Amino acid sequence: MADPLSVAGLAAGLVSLSLEVTSGITQYLDALKSRTEELDSARKHNEYLRVSIIAIQASVARAQPHHQAASQVVIDAIKQCECAIKSLEDLVAELTGCDSSTWQRVRLKGKKLRYAFDRPKVHQLTSRLADANATIGTALQILAM
Numbered sequence: 005m006a007d008p009l010s011v012a013g014l015a016a017g018l019v020s021l022s023l024e025v026t027s028g029i030t031q032y033l034d035a036l037k038s039r040t041e042e043l044d045s046a047r048k049h050n051e052y053l054r055v056s057i058i059a060i061q062a063s064v065a066r067a068q069p070h071h072q073a074a075s076q077v078v079i080d081a082i083k084q085c086e087c088a089i090k091s092l093e094d095l096v097a098e099l100t101g102c103d104s105s106t107w108q109r110v111r112l113k114g115k116k117l118r119y120a121f122d123r124p125k126v127h128q129l130t131s132r133l134a135d136a137n138a139t140i141g142t143a144l145q146i147l148a149m
Contacts, residue, residue, distance in 0.1 A: 014082045015064035022057040022089050026050050028096045029129070036126075046126060049133035056140045060085070063147040081143035088136035095129055 029050045033043050064078070 011078050011082070012064055014079055014086075015061055018082055018086050018089065019057050019061045021086065021093070023054065025089055025093045025096060026054040026057070028100065029092070029133070032096060032100055042123075043126065046130040046133060049130060049137055052137050053133060053140065056137060056144060060140065060143055060147065063144065077146055078143070081139075081146045085136070085140050085143050088132070088139045092129075092132050092136055095125070095132055099125055099129065 029046070033047055033050070036043060060082075
C-alpha cells in the first residue's frame with residue numbers, strides 16, 4: 005500500500021531526472037542547428053515532455069488520494085514514466101557520446117557534419133519522445149481522476 009509521501013517522492017525523482025534528460029536533448033538538438041526543419045518534431049515532443057513533467061509535479065503536489073488503490077495506480081504510472089525517461093536518457097548518452105568538455109565540443113561539431121548518418125537515431129529519439137509523452141499523458145489522466 006502506498007502513502008501520499010511515497011507518491012510525492014517518486015514524482016520528485018521523476019521530475020528531476022526528466023528535466024535533466026530534456027535539457028540534454030535540447031543541447032543535442034541545438035548542436036544540429038543546420039537541420040532545424042527536420043528536428044522540429046523532436047523539439048516539440050521534447051518541450052511537451054518538459055511541460056508535462058512540470059504538470060505531473062503540480063498535480064501530485066495537490067492530489068490527495070482518497071484511498072490506497074488510487075495511490076498505487078499513480079505510483080505504477082510514475083514508474084512507467086521513469087522507465088520511458090531512462091530509455092531516453094540512454095539514447096541521449098549514446099547520441100552525445102563523450103563526457104570530457106573539450107572532446108564533447110569536437111564530437112558535437114562532428115555530429116553536425118555527419119547528421120545524415122545519424123538521421124535514424126534522430127528519428128529514434130523522436131519516437132521515444134512520443135512514447136514518453138504518451139506514458140506521461142496516461143499518468144496525467146490518472147492524476148486528474
